[in-house]
Amino acid sequence: MASLLDRKKTAAQVVALARSDEKIAASALLKGIFTDFTELHGDQEGADDSAIIGGLAYLAEQPVTVIATNKGQTTEEKMQTHFGCPEPAGYRKALRLAKQAAKFNRPVICLVNTAGAYPGKSAEENGQGEAIARNLLELSTLPTPIISIIYGEGGSGGALALACGDRIWMLENSTYSVLSPEGFAAILWKDSSRAAEAAEVLQLTPEKLLQQKVIEGIIPESHSQRRLCRAIRKVIIAEMEQLQRLKPAELLEQRHLRFRKF
Amino acid sequence: MQLFDELKTLGQKHIKADKKASQKVPSGLWQACPKCHQSFYYKDLGQYKTCPNCHYGFRITARERLGWLTDHFEEMDSDLATTDPLNFPNYGKKLEKARHLTKLNDSVLTGKALINEQPVMLGIMDPYFIMGSLGTITGEKLTRLFEKALKEKLPVILCTASGGARMQEGIFSLMQMAKVSAAVKRHADAGLLYIAVLTDPTTGGVTASFAMQADITLAEPRALIGFAGKRVIEQTTFQRIPDDLQDAESVQHHGFVDQIVPREDLKEKLAWLLKFHQVKEVTHG
């Protein structure tokens, strides 16, 4: 955590870094943290959303299910994933895979970097609200450990739907908030140019969120992606070990209390 | 008709559905329907405040809905007050105004009710309390409602009305979505009934949590039901979206609303559903 204390960043700076093009991509995280990732597509209800990548992998020789939001890297991918904003099908795929994980008694690891659930006509028609609501409902009692890492933007309900489990860690340069600073400034002050100020008021930095017990910890970022992946890997393995020691009823009671306190 | 008892300015002829409609309870002799845009003499809207032309249910306070929905009501948790977790500028003043306007401590009224003599835990959100937004106290009252229902083995009826998360409470507002959802799940897992009644407007984080988690989802005619705001969708997608995209009727067409129930019929419909789900004592031979 040295880098956090060395030089204090403003909330607006953290927002900029969280959204930066330099931010590690989902594909690099999947490769860097896990072994033998193999992708599983589709929500089995008629669609496959590329803004959420799901699949199977090994972590420290243990089978896990991985669910990652994906902003894409090429222009085409970015358009396809709506810059990492999932459609209802993405949340339904995530839930399908999480339930499958529970069936086979393996932990679920969510890697989250999204400005939020996609706001579009088709998303509304396909039940964006219902899809997120179902994840919140079902994941609250899914009897297997769920660990989330917010690695860039954690935007509102669209992020919460993948961060409602047992442990949430954030990278040093990431944010988690009820809405974007621009949206917040526009709604409350009718002035989206006050986004920097809004970022402060929103208390969306990992430091603030740790103080408020919204998250369990902060992972320092380094310029080396390999070192970053190693750090994330270490956190996930340690959390998995702790959570797997609990009986299912204890795990679920802890998860319940984790959110009941707010 | 209590709202109109306070009517002082008889000179007012037309009250247009303006942008600030959400912040004040409409009063005046004439009311324009925000959906079909026809104007009506207030008495024509009747006891239920519905549009005689298109059946849209006008936004009403929780206490007004309570008046015709229940036969008996014991309120819960009316003493809870938000701690203003972000120390948000002017939030205190806003709350004070909302409390005065709605006679509520926060955006939902909760308690134990009788509907046609059947006991139920009832929550009614108030669109006039900071747009019915989901604050920490809203979430706490709803969570306690489901917890009490679980303890007493009672069904829950929840009338939703909300602009979504309470911006002034930041991340704590977001956490309420998970907190209430967990309470809904525990109630559901005990085999108990939850009926949601989606009223105008039900949007954002409320749609993305407890509004869409019921066993049976009813909606009032032409109520706005959606996740993202219309303006946000248009600005993000550069697409004009049809006016009725988020009308209850469209949402039903896409499969997310069980039945649209005009306000006049709501009490009887709920009573029927409660009776239908009544646990019968099974006698073993």
Ligand SMILES: [Zn+2]
């Ligand atoms: Zn009308």
